[in-house]
Amino acid sequence: xxxxxxHPSTLSVxxxxxxxxxxTYSDSxxxxxxxxxxxxxxxxxxxxxxxxxxxxxKDQRIAVTLNKTAKHFSLHITExxxxxxxxxxCAANSGNEKLTFGTGTRLTIIP
Amino acid sequence: GAVVSxxxxxxxxxxxxxxxxxxxxxxxxxxxxxxxxxFPKQSLMLMATSNEGSKATYEQGVEKDKFLINHASLxxxxxxxxxxxPEDSSFYICSARGVVSYNSPLHFGNGTRLTVT
Numbered sequence: 001x002x003x004x005x006x007h008p009s010t011l012s013v014x015x016x017x018x019x020x021x022x023x024t025y026s027d028s029x030x031x032x033x034x035x036x037x038x039x040x041x042x043x044x045x046x047x048x049x050x051x052x053x054x055x056x057x058k059d060q061r062i063a064v065t066l067n068k069t070a071k072h073f074s075l076h077i078t079e080x081x082x083x084x085x086x087x088x089x090c091a092a093n094s095g096n097e098k099l100t101f102g103t104g105t106r107l108t109i110i111p
Numbered sequence: 112g113a114v115v116s117x118x119x120x121x122x123x124x125x126x127x128x129x130x131x132x133x134x135x136x137x138x139x140x141x142x143x144x145x146x147x148x149x150f151p152k153q154s155l156m157l158m159a160t161s162n163e164g165s166k167a168t169y170e171q172g173v174e175k176d177k178f179l180i181n182h183a184s185l186x187x188x189x190x191x192x193x194x195x196x197p198e199d200s201s202f203y204i205c206s207a208r209g210v211v212s213y214n215s216p217l218h219f220g221n222g223t224r225l226t227v228t
Binding site for chain 2: 046
């Protein structure tokens with residue numbers, strides 16, 4: 001089955017700086033890679049996703065890049081703000097309906 | 112669109128009792144729903160795939176007789192934790208896709224925090 005690794009597990013960034021979270025996956029059949037943001041005690045919320053037919057996608061301060069050859073994808077948050085503090089999860093499907101999640105990154109934005 | 116509602120938000124029960132959690136798709140029909148479990152400070156682990164009108168598919172290591180899943184309609188799936196024990200205390204979250212496509216987002220319910228005393 002799919003195995004998704006995520007790094008780092010914790011990340012502290014000065015407000016206004018950029019944050020980068022990286023994930024690798026094992027199944028070359030994976031073709032969908034979403035990123036979720038989860039605040040304490042709440043449901044995961046989709047923030048951006050990318051499909052395997054593109055290498056990069058951007059939505060305002062958030063961008064995701066995908067390298068299919070190396071089987072890794074990354075989340076980039078620019079101009080970070082205190083409300084960006086949360087736990088972020090990457091995920092990958094295995095070309096099927098299931099999503100396998102990474103282990104999560106706790107992002108803290110330092111004012 | 113693609114709103115998933117889950118109930119209850121939290122429940123406390125005594126060891127040995129059973130608890131039922133409901134997951135509803137409010138504005139779409141979901142032939143498939145997914146049940147995840149999340150322990151504190153850990154990732155989301157898929158427990159089972161709930162299929163409307165048929166038996167659920169459980170992930171390896173998940174006891175199907177302990178975690179009963181029923182998906183009787185296109186908008187409702189239920190998870191029953193039978194004979195709950197303290198180690199079953201966790202955050203249970205259901206999810207579904209608004210469209211039938213493997214490369215589309217999963218939308219999550221608000222989760223149920225189960226505490227077994």
